[in-house]
Amino acid sequence: MVTGTVIVGLPIAAPFAAVLISFGNRGPARFDLLMPGELVVAAITGGVVLVAHALVWHRPDRLWTILGLAGIVLSFAGVAAVADQALSASTGGSDTGALLLVASLLYASYVVSVLSLLVGGIVTCRRVFRGSFSASVRGGESRYSNEDVRP
DSSP states (O other), X not given: OHHHHHHHHHHHHHHHHHHHHHHHTTSOOOOOTTHHHHTHHHHXXXXXXXXXXXXXXXXXTHHHHHHXXXXXXXXXXXXXXXXXXXXXXXXXXXXXXXXXXXHHHHXXXXXXXXXXXXXXXXXXXXXXXXXXXXXXXXXXXXXXXXTTOOO
16 A cells, blocks of 8 residues: 555656756756656556555545546556547647547646545555554554455
8 A cells, every 4th residue: 555655646746856856967947747747657556556445455545546547547548548639630630629638627627636636645654654653662562554445
């Protein structure tokens, strides 16, 4: 679960890391808005790990995790299909403004789906590990319980 959350977060964190690296090189800071789309494989891989965890452990939020992964896959497939249509329309001399707008909106929905899966993974990690660290520091019993996990 932690691994899936970290992998899902890579496409979101990578543009920020690139900006920090460009500051270190004293070059102009360029924020790459398309980098999350280039890392779609990482988002899907992390989403599959989160869905597998949710299904195996019968998490109550498994439906939303599945919907988040489906949103990533469907919106990115839509971006690819609409961009292909825009490319074929542009070679024929047609106006592609509406197609590019649809592709931009689908890409924005892809980024929102990745963000929702990332936030869901973080919330699930907090819920699972709630109190276990503080109990081990105190030397007492852990407050963690499996009230939301079926045996």
